[in-house]
Amino acid sequence: MQDSSHGAQEGSDPVFVLVRPQLGENIGASARAMWNFGLERMRVVDPRDGWPNPAAYSMATGAGRLLDHAGHFESLPEAVSDCARVYATTARPRDLTKELLTPEEAAAAIDADIQAGNRVAVLFGPERTGLTTEDVTVASAIVSVKTNPEFSSLNLGQCVLLMAYEWGRRRLDPLPRKGELSPLATVEHVERLHGILAGHLEESGYFSARDREPSMRANLRNLVSRLPLTEADVRTLHGVFVSLRKAGPKA
Amino acid sequence: MQDSSHGAQEGSDPVFVLVRPQLGENIGASARAMWNFGLERMRVVDPRDGWPNPAAYSMATGAGRLLDHAGHFESLPEAVSDCARVYATTARPRDLTKELLTPEEAAAAIDADIQAGNRVAVLFGPERTGLTTEDVTVASAIVSVKTNPEFSSLNLGQCVLLMAYEWGRRRLDPLPRKGELSPLATVEHVERLHGILAGHLEESGYFSARDREPSMRANLRNLVSRLPLTEADVRTLHGVFVSLRKAGPKA
Numbered sequence: 018m019q020d021s022s023h024g025a026q027e028g029s030d031p032v033f034v035l036v037r038p039q040l041g042e043n044i045g046a047s048a049r050a051m052w053n054f055g056l057e058r059m060r061v062v063d064p065r066d067g068w069p070n071p072a073a074y075s076m077a078t079g080a081g082r083l084l085d086h087a088g089h090f091e092s093l094p095e096a097v098s099d100c101a102r103v104y105a106t107t108a109r110p111r112d113l114t115k116e117l118l119t120p121e122e123a124a125a126a127i128d129a130d131i132q133a134g135n136r137v138a139v140l141f142g143p144e145r146t147g148l149t150t151e152d153v154t155v156a157s158a159i160v161s162v163k164t165n166p167e168f169s170s171l172n173l174g175q176c177v178l179l180m181a182y183e184w185g186r187r188r189l190d191p192l193p194r195k196g197e198l199s200p201l202a203t204v205e206h207v208e209r210l211h212g213i214l215a216g217h218l219e220e221s222g223y224f225s226a227r228d229r230e231p232s233m234r235a236n237l238r239n240l241v242s243r244l245p246l247t248e249a250d251v252r253t254l255h256g257v258f259v260s261l262r263k264a265g266p267k268a
Numbered sequence: 269m270q271d272s273s274h275g276a277q278e279g280s281d282p283v284f285v286l287v288r289p290q291l292g293e294n295i296g297a298s299a300r301a302m303w304n305f306g307l308e309r310m311r312v313v314d315p316r317d318g319w320p321n322p323a324a325y326s327m328a329t330g331a332g333r334l335l336d337h338a339g340h341f342e343s344l345p346e347a348v349s350d351c352a353r354v355y356a357t358t359a360r361p362r363d364l365t366k367e368l369l370t371p372e373e374a375a376a377a378i379d380a381d382i383q384a385g386n387r388v389a390v391l392f393g394p395e396r397t398g399l400t401t402e403d404v405t406v407a408s409a410i411v412s413v414k415t416n417p418e419f420s421s422l423n424l425g426q427c428v429l430l431m432a433y434e435w436g437r438r439r440l441d442p443l444p445r446k447g448e449l450s451p452l453a454t455v456e457h458v459e460r461l462h463g464i465l466a467g468h469l470e471e472s473g474y475f476s477a478r479d480r481e482p483s484m485r486a487n488l489r490n491l492v493s494r495l496p497l498t499e500a501d502v503r504t505l506h507g508v509f510v511s512l513r514k515a516g517p518k519a
Contacts, residue, residue: 050426055416079419110443117445121437162433163440165306168330175301178426179433182413186372189414192361194368 031104031127031137031184032058034096036152038173039065039144044084045076046174047141052080053178054185060088060138062096093140093152101135102127105156106176108147108169116158123160124183139180144173199247206251211241217258282355282378282388282435283309284428285347287403290316290395295335296327297425298392303331304429305436311339311389313347344391344403352386353378356407357427359398359420367409374411375434390431395424450498457502462492465509 033051038044038061048059064070068089074081090096097103104127110117118126127137140156142148153159162171162179171179202210215237224230246254284302289295289312299310312319319340325332341347348354355378361368369377378388391407393399404410413422413430422430453461466488475481497505 049419052419053415053422053426079421110445117443119437119443161443163436163443164304165436165440168300168303170330171304175304175426175429178429182430182433185414185416186370189416192368192370192412192414194361 029131030056030058030188031131031139032060032097032100033177033180034060034062034093034138034140035064035173035177036062036093036096036140036148037065037143038141040173041066041070041072041074042076043144043173044070044073045078045080047177048073048077048080048083048087050174050178050181052083054181055189056181056184057083057086059083059086060090060096062090062093064089065143094155097138097140097155099136100138102130102137102158103140103156104137104158104160105140105148105153106142106160106162106180107153108161108164108171110159110161115153115156118158118160120160120162120179120183121186123158123180124187126158127184128187141173141176141180199249202246202248202251204242206248207242207246210246210251210254211238213255214241214258217262280382281307281309281439282382282390283311283348283351284431285311285313285344285389285391286315286424286428287313287344287347287391287399288316288394289392289424291424292317292321292323292325293327294395294424295321295324296329296331298428299324299328299331299334299338301425301429302432303334305432306440307432307435308334308337310334310337311341311347313341313344315340316394345406348389348391348406350387351389353381353388353409354391354407355388355409355411356391356399356404357393357411357413357431358404359412359415359422361410361412366404366407369409369411371411371413371430371434372437374409374431375438377409378435379438392424392427392431450500453497453499453502455493457499458493458497461497461502461505462489464506465492468509468513 033047033056035044035047038047041064044061044064051057051059061068066072069084073084077084088096104118104123123139127139130137139160140148140152142152160180162176164171215234218224218237224233226233244250284298284307286295286298289298292315295312295315302308302310315321317323320335324335328335339347355369355374374390378390381388390411391399391403393403411431413427415422466485469475469488475484477484495501
């Protein structure tokens with residue numbers, strides 16, 4: 018361990034540990050992806066190009082603070098020494114002596130670990146090779162993303178993004194949508210709209226094929242009541258009908 | 269529309285439409301992300317640097333076929349002219365006159381649309397600005413990723429990755445894990461292990477503090493039965509205990 022702490026510890030979020038990352042760009046992209054979903058505790062183990070890494074800062078724009086506070090370690094056991102539960106991400110799960118989880122299941126398990134007061138680490142391997150069998154020996158469970166068997170390679174930043182996204186799905190506030198969609202029009206307002214439309218159409222001779230009139234009327238009424246029209250839509254359509262009548266028949 | 273078709277049409281997967289993408293690298297990363305999750309139908313609308321784009325091919329390594337078959341269009345309405353349902357991804361949902369979905373909800377809705385025989389498009393906006401209000405007018409619903417409000421910018425490739433990942437969660441085969449974890453040891457085998465261990469410990473005087481013996485025995489038995497030991501673990505521990513006895517007391 019080369020700094021005085023294991024990195025930022027505040028909060029109760031998992032630590033993301035990049036094990037022997039190669040490209041600074043991927044370290045920076047990982048920092049961005051973490052911060053996109055509110056995660057800020059990063060640790061790096063033996064990065065190929067040393068530490069701090071200028072290329073990581075170039076890519077991390079807006080999330081450079083995570084790099085400032087990242088813990089830097091010589092070895093994986095040192096990096097996770099204070100953690101009670103360790104999840105290892107792998108592209109092709111080889112070590113089947115441990116539980117294998119999807120990112121969604123892992124996020125749920127991590128959430129439960131943290132609720133129970135345990136500190137959690139998630140491990141991400143180097144770009145080319147992924148975590149070794151030895152790296153995985155420190156892990157409590159294995160995480161793998163379900164991918165196309167013909168094309169399963171996710172890069173480091175993408176793997177971090179998917180784990181962070183699943184964490185965010187659990188912990189971030191929901192999308193702000195309640196009560197913001199215009200409410201749907203009541204049957205009364207839809208019926209009034211339909212009545213006005215039907216009246217216009219009667220005048221214009223739309224229903225003049227008398228034998229088909231009942232089915233034409235039913236079709237129109239079903240069409241109007243099937244659409245999820247809002248009150249605003251109903252007002253718009255009243256205006257549209259008035260305006261169509263004003264336009265008169267085409268010359 | 270500039271080619272003879274709307275791109276590869278086989279199968280029943282959504283079409284991902286990149287609207288006015290700027291960087292070829294992001295187009296290539298989008299192709300990779302799609303193919304990672306088994307999606308192969310891409311369309312591009314008015315890409316800034318023309319089409320085909322060499323930088324897209326450089327980045328797409330392994331997924332270049334998607335670019336070969338991608339449809340190339342002058343305008344968004346042309347690109348989605350054959351689609352019945354259109355989902356628009358946006359970073360900050362402004363147009364709240366349409367249903368707002370998470371990527372997971374959108375994947376479920378798209379799956380239902382496709383099961384009902386409808387062709388579906390998912391729109392992704394340009395890097396800098398995202399989809400315009402006008403682009404969104406062709407959409408049936410809006411998709412937004414729940415992100416950290418302090419740092420919500422996802423790049424084009426990341427947005428495509430998350431939508432493709434959610435599609436893969438529904439459609440790809442599950443992780444191959446059934447029956448592959450070694451089964452847990454039966455109570456009979458765990459009890460036998462515990463009995464042998466307790467026997468060794470009796471001989472070694474571990475329980476010699478007579479007033480604490482009952483609680484020490486209970487602790488040990490609880491410890492052994494709480495661990496999720498497999499049959500293989502039990503065999504390993506039998507060997508470990510034998511070997512510890514052979515080692516004898518430390519000099």
